[in-house]
Amino acid sequence: MTSPLWRRESFKEIPSTNTYLVERARAGEPAGLVVRADFQSAGRGRLDRKWEAPPRSGLMVSILLRPELPESARHLANIAVALAAREAVLILSGVRPDLKWPNDLLLDGRKVGGLLAEFVVDENNESAIVVGCGINLTWDGPPEVHATSLRTASGVTISVENLLDMILRSLDTRSHDLNSEEGRQRLQAEYRDALVTLGQSVRVQTGRGDIFGVATDVDSDGRLSVLDAVGGQHLVSIGDVVHLRPAEAQQ
Ligand code: BT5
Secondary structure, three states: OOOOOOEEEEEEEEOOHHHHHHHHHHOOOOOOEEEEEEEEOOOEOOOOOEOOOOOOOEEEEEEEEOOOOOHHHOHHHHHHHHHHHHHHHHHHHOOOOEEEOOOEEEEOOEEEEEEEEEEEEOOOOOEEEEEEEEEEOOOOOOOOOOEOOHHHHHOOOOOHHHHHHHHHHHHHHHHHHOOOHHHHHHHHHHHHHHEOOOOOEEEEEEOOEEEEEEEEEEOOOOOEEEEOOOOOEEEEOOOEEEEOOHHHHOO
């Protein structure tokens, strides 16, 4: 049984569960509302990109959180949901997704899911975070993307409902952890462990050009440290990471 922390709404079709829940959050909706849709006609990724998925081919859900945490730790709301999704997938399918900085779930190096967190200040001047999560269950993603589905990667077909139940169960303690320094350190440690980006040769695409180097750490503000070939240290807050194969890294 799912804990009473969560209240659910479900749509057959909606433009975007995140857009809808951001509106509800602005109007003062309390924490714990979970909105799922079979199909999104305008599903969103970060930086105005799209999240695409045929009807019921995957989980598309948004979760409203109102954690009490410092501004610099806000990214942990996204991470709490990513870690809950990772654990839920492992329990239900036997395969464990890696996390890729900043917000992807990978199986076999391919994108199986993504997260989109949006910060909201509501009409009572209280803050909220809407975390959206898309996970491919039976569709392997847009053909031009290096993506996969849970069915392809694990051979197991999971229902949308079972996956959401398990994610919310896994999120019970993690959402609580957001509210204390000790809990946040636990999340950070679990995040580091799950983050396959660390130790890899990467190309980081930022608004100010590409950085090539080795990803060495992620700090408590969620910034990725990248050490370049001439020993320069870069701290990246916003960007996209490409994991490079060894031959590409030497170029
Ligand atoms: C993300 O953005 O990965 C965040 C995705 C969040 C989707 C959820 S679904 C429920 C909630 N409501 C919403 O409207 N959104 C959230 P980003 O890192 O920017 O990645 C977007 C890119 O992933 C696109 O530009 C495509 O290249 C790729 N992509 C799109 N659909 C995909 C899919 N089904 N599987 C794998 N990759 C996909």
